[in-house]
Amino acid sequence: MNILLTGGAGYIGSHIAVALTDAGHRISIVDNFVNSVPEAIVRVEKITGKNIVLHKTDVTDREDLTRILHDEKPDCVIHCAGLKSVGESVKKPLKYYRNNINTTLSLLESMKETGIERLVFSSSATVYGEDNIPPFTETMPKGRCANPYGWTKWMQEQIIEDVVKQLKISTVILRYFNPTGAHKSGLIGEEPNGLPNNLMPYILQVADGRREHLTVFGDDYNTPDGTCRRDYIHVMDLAEAHLKAAEYVEKNKGLDVFNIGRGIPCSVLELVKAFEEASEQTIKYEIGSRRDGDVQDIWADTSKAEEVLGWQVHRGINEMCQDAWNWQKKNPAGYAK
Ligand SMILES: NC(=O)c1ccc[n+]([C@@H]2O[C@H](COP(=O)([O-])OP(=O)(O)OC[C@H]3O[C@@H](n4cnc5c(N)ncnc54)[C@H](O)[C@@H]3O)[C@@H](O)[C@H]2O)c1
Numbered sequence: 455m456n457i458l459l460t461g462g463a464g465y466i467g468s469h470i471a472v473a474l475t476d477a478g479h480r481i482s483i484v485d486n487f488v489n490s491v492p493e494a495i496v497r498v499e500k501i502t503g504k505n506i507v508l509h510k511t512d513v514t515d516r517e518d519l520t521r522i523l524h525d526e527k528p529d530c531v532i533h534c535a536g537l538k539s540v541g542e543s544v545k546k547p548l549k550y551y552r553n554n555i556n557t558t559l560s561l562l563e564s565m566k567e568t569g570i571e572r573l574v575f576s577s578s579a580t581v582y583g584e585d586n587i588p589p590f591t592e593t594m595p596k597g598r599c600a601n602p603y604g605w606t607k608w609m610q611e612q613i614i615e616d617v618v619k620q621l622k623i624s625t626v627i628l629r630y631f632n633p634t635g636a637h638k639s640g641l642i643g644e645e646p647n648g649l650p651n652n653l654m655p656y657i658l659q660v661a662d663g664r665r666e667h668l669t670v671f672g673d674d675y676n677t678p679d680g681t682c683r684r685d686y687i688h689v690m691d692l693a694e695a696h697l698k699a700a701e702y703v704e705k706n707k708g709l710d711v712f713n714i715g716r717g718i719p720c721s722v723l724e725l726v727k728a729f730e731e732a733s734e735q736t737i738k739y740e741i742g743s744r745r746d747g748d749v750q751d752i753w754a755d756t757s758k759a760e761e762v763l764g765w766q767v768h769r770g771i772n773e774m775c776q777d778a779w780n781w782q783k784k785n786p787a788g789y790a791k
Contacts, residue, residue, distance in 0.1 A: 455479045455480070455529040455530055455700060455704065456479070456480045456482075456526065456527065456528050456529050456530075457474055457479050457480070457481055457482075457528055457529065457530050457531070457532060457700060458481075458482050458483075458484065458522075458523065458526050458528035458530075458531045458532070459471060459474075459481055459482070459483050459484070459531075459532045459534065460483075460484045460485070460513050460531065460532070460533045460534055460535035460557065460561065461484075461485055461490075461513075461533070461534035461535030461536060461576075462481070462483030462484070462485055462495070462506075462534065463483060463485040463487060463490035463491065463492065463494045463495050463508075464485070464489060464490045464494075464534060464535075465490075465633075465643070465644040465645070465689070466534055466576065466630075466633055466689060466692065466693070467483070467485070467490075467532075467534040467535075468490075468494045468495070468497070468498050468642045469636075469637060469642065469689045469690055469692070469693040470532060470534065470693045470696045471483065471495070471498045471502075471506060472498055472501050472502055472637060472642070472690075472693065473690065473693035473694050473696065473697050474693075474696065474697055474700070475498070475502040475504050475506070476502060477697050479697075479700070481506055481507070482506070482507035482508070482509065482522075482526050482528070483495060483506055483507065483508050483509065484509045484511050484513055484519065484522060484535070485508070485509075485510065485511075485535065486510065486511060486512040486513070486535075487510065488537070488553075489537065489538075489647060490645075491645075491789045492508070492510075493789040494642055494789055495508055497641040497642045497789070498642060500641055501637060501639050501641055501642070507526070509522050513533075513535045513556075513557040513560055513561060514552075514553065514556040514557055514560050515560070516560040516563055516564055519560055519561065519564040520563075520564040520567050520568060523564050523565065523567075523568040523570055524568050527568075527570075528570060529572060529704065530570075530572035530573070530574065530700050530703055530704065531561065531565065531570060531572070531573050531574070532573075532574040532575075532576075532696055532699075532700065533557070533558065533561055533573065533574070533575050533576060534576045535557050536553065536554045536557060536576070536606070537549065537550050537553050537554060537603070537606075538603065539603065539647075539651055540580075540601050540603045540604075540651055541649075541651055543601055543602040543603035543606070544601050544602060547602035550602045550603055550606050551602065551605075551606055551609075554603075554606035554607070554610060555606060555609055555610060555613070558575075558610045558613055558614065559613065561573075562613070562614070562617045562618075562621070562623075565621070565623060566617075566621055570623075571622070571623050571624060572623065572624045572625075572700075572703040572704065573614070573618065573623050573624070573625045573626075573703065574625070574626045574627075574628065574696060574699045574700060574703060575610065575611070575614055575625065575626070575627045575628070576628060576630065577607050577610070577611055577627050577628060577629045577630070577711075578604070578607045578629060578630055579629050579630065579631045579632075579685070579713070579715070579752060579754065580599055580600070580601075580603065580604035580607055580608075581596045581597070581599065581604065581607050581608040581611060581629060582594055582595070582596055582629075582752075583595040583596060583597060583598040584598055584600060584749055585598075588719070588751050588752060588753045588754075589717060589753050589754055589755035590713060590752070590753070590754055590755060591713070591755045591758075592629070592711045592712065592713055592755075592758055596608060596611075600747045600749075601747065611627055611711075614627065614709075615709060618709055619709065622707070624703040624704075624706060624707050624708065624709075625703065625708075625709045625710070626699040626702055626703055626709075626710050626711075626712065626763075627709070627710070627711040627712070628695055628696070628699060628711075628712055628714045629711065629712070629713050629714065629754075630687070630692060630714050630715070631684070631685035631686070631687055631713070631714065631715030631716070631752070631753065631754050632652070632684045632685055632686045632687060632715070633686075633687055633688075633689045633692045634652070634654040634686050634687070634688070634689065634774050634778060635654075635688040635689050635690070635769070635773065635774035635775075635777040635778050636689065636777045636778055636780065636781035637689075637690060637777070637781075638690075638777060638780075640777075640780040640781045640783070640784040640785070641784075642781070643777075643778065643781030643782070643785065644689075644778075644781075645785075645788035645789060653684070653722060653725060654686075654725070654729075654774070654775075654778055656668055657725070657726060657729050657737055658778060658779065658782045660737050660738060660739075661729070661733055661735045661737060661779065661782065662782055662783075662786060666738065667738040667739055667740055668726065668737060668738070668739040668740070669739070669740055669741075669742040670722050670723065670726075670739050670740070670741050670742060671722075671742055671743070671744055671745035671748055672741075672742070672743060672744035672745070672748070673723075673741045674744070675744075675750045676750065677721055677750065677751065678721070679721050679723045679724070681721045681722035681723045682721065682722055682748055682749070682750055682751070683719035683720060683721045683722075683750070683751045683752070683753065684719070684720060684752055684753070685715035685716055685717065685718065685719060685720070685752060685753035685754050686716065686720050686725065686771060686774055687714065687715050687716045687767065687774075688767070688768075688769035688770075688773060688774045688777070690769065691716075691767040691768060691769050692714055694765065694768075695712070695714045695759065695763065695765050698759075698763040698764060698765040699712070699763060702762075702763055710762070712758055712759040712762070712763060712765075713754040713755060713756050713758065713759060714754070714756070714759055714765075715753060715754030715756055716753075716754075716756070716767050716770075717753060717754050717755060717756040717757075718753065719751060719752075719753040720771055724771075725771065725775075726739060728771045728772060728775050729775040729778075729779070731772070731775075732772050732775035732776045732779060733775060733776070733779040735779075
């Protein structure tokens with residue numbers, strides 16, 4: 455297939471580009487590098503041995519995007535472009551609503567104009583309401599998001615649902631849980647900007663000495679070790695879900711939604727311990743008070759993705775920690791040379 459990937463220079467997009475190229479698909483990427491660097495694509499080319507077509511463009515620029523879709527004529531678009539920092543979205547909600555909603559509006563309009571009929575969208579477990587009891591199934595109540603970032607994801611899902619029905623665009627929405635780890639090669643990985651929002655990047659920065667210690671936000675939750683539990687998934691397993699989703703929209707009409715996680719909860723302290731074992735580093739941590747907005751337990755019911763997409767995870771927590779540490783050790787300054 456000929457697949458156009460928005461946000462393909464980012465953390466998840468670059469891993470998707472590898473998975474799709476390795477599977478024999480032709481990839482073109484649209485990215486404006488607001489949170490990534492072109493070097494990530496050079497690394498994808500190094501891993502895959504294939505040239506990747508790059509369009510440095512803002513997805514919200516509808517005219518330019520329409521021209522690109524017209525020239526590329528993709529069989530399918532995977533839409534990963536978006537801003538993703540929960541903390542920044544609270545401080546700059548307008549920036550988040552403007553960018554994330556407009557990327558989707560612009561893309562759908564351009565797809566309509568150029569007659570592109572297949573879409574895979576990067577959504578998030580943040581769309582589930584706070585009151586749900588895990589494991590989360592796709593049909594559980596949604597909305598009541600905890601922050602503007604989460605709302606942008608939920609609103610984009612709503613827009614997509616209304617538009618693709620009317621335009622008859624075959625669509626898969628993937629709700630990611632907690633992607634982590636990196637490609638085995640250590641050539642591509644996550645490069646957080648400033649203070650990391652997520653646990654693994656924070657652990658990595660303690661491991662390489664950039665931060666003195668990790669603060670664990672509360673150890674008095676109703677979980678076996680008292681710390682919150684999340685559903686970590688190796689970024690390559692997540693990338694492979696996009697391969698299955700692209701194949702699925704090729705053969706199936708309509709809109710379908712799938713949770714993409716491992717379906718296994720892992721607590722903060724369990725992840726710290728697993729990282730220490732995988733990296734042979736000691737992670738200094740302190741127990742702090744609970745953080746506003748944190749939910750005790752989040753993990754996925756992934757049976758629908760397994761049964762309908764025929765997708766499975768192949769990598770566990772140990773591999774996520776090893777691969778994340780391998781990336782960090784080989785790239786202490788991220789993609790900067
Ligand atoms: N990383 C996670 O934990 C996570 C979890 C759930 C969902 N998601 C979603 O997955 C997608 C990818 O996330 P990621 O972790 O790779 O983030 P990322 O920031 O590493 O990648 C996003 C990419 O999109 C690009 N981009 C942003 N706005 C753009 C625009 N207007 N035009 C062109 N390019 C633009 C950025 O430059 C970047 O390369 C996002 O939509 C995010 O909301 C991420």
